[in-house]
Amino acid sequence: MKRKVTPITRTERQPSYLHPANYFVPIVEKATPAIISITTEDYTVNRKMSEILHQFLFPNSSAPGKEVRRSFGTGFIIHPKGYILTSEHVIHNARTIHVKLANGDSRLAEVIWKDQERDLALIRIMARGTLPVLPLGSSKEVQVGELVISIGNPLGLENTVTTGILSAKNRPVQIAGRKYEDIIQTDAAINPGNSGGPLINMNGEAIGMNAFIIKDNHGLGFAIGIDSIKPFIRKYL
Structure with a gap:
């Protein structure tokens, strides 16, 4: 009796961004x-x-x-x-x-x-319909060592994504007459033009607003913790 040979079919190759380890991709897609x-x-x-x-x-x-x-x-x-x-x-x-x-x-x-x-x-800005909203998280709940994402417009380069960890929290800083409370320090790359953009946790929530960098910094970025901002914008939420 002749043995029946089943042909081996090549499985279709999946795009690399669908790899389970690329957990930043769906977060960025939802937040952008x-x-x-x-x-x-x-x-x-x-x-x-x-x-x-x-x-x-x-x-x-x-x-x-x-x-x-x-x-x-x-x-x-x-x-x-x-x-x-x-x-x-x-x-x-x-x-x-x-x-x-x-x-x-x-x-x-x-x-x-x-x-x-x-x-x-x-x-x-005026819009005819409803616009997508970035959910707000809690800067009080974050922990040093957490993975974070920064998305912004550095030097006019729109939708630039960088990642890093949360390096420190609750740092009060006063620079040029501005009083920054509840400062989050991160090593996610932040450059001129990132100011005002969100610092996002792995749940896709804004836990801070990127504020400034130290000149000639070496991986030092700073964001204002979102919980210190909420009282001032609550009526607009």
Whole structure:
């Protein structure tokens, strides 16, 4: 009797992002729609030459004008009606605030509330429907050593994802007249433009808002714990 040979079929190869070890992928996919990029424009006086000196040297010409300065930042949607949490220094003295959603849509935003001392701000964009919201976690419950994710707009590079661990918590810091309470330290890469973006735990919740870095830092990023922010934004949630 001739033996029947069953042909061996090659199993279809799965994309690597579906590997069980890539647990960051579904968290990032779920969080990204609620994270926005901010570009601000404001006018700064060109002080290369004072107005008096300019008029003395060039009496028939106009005084030096103003130049447009653009800055980048990040924010995240905390209410489906378009309320966005960000850092006050991101929108400080901004003439216009442009918000770009994860789907590519761009909107103008208005400032609803800000606290310069605590470096907190709430802006709003108008939307026809409901917008995706990033859920808020608890900075009090986090533990040193936890894995965290930062998503932001560093140097204008939208939706940049970095990961690390929570290095320390409950650090009070005062810099340039700003009072930061409940500071979370992380080694997740944070660069200029990340300010105002979320620091996210493995449940996909914002446990902090990225605030600042130390110049020439070596893996030192700082975020404001979300529990110290909640009392100021509660009525907008």
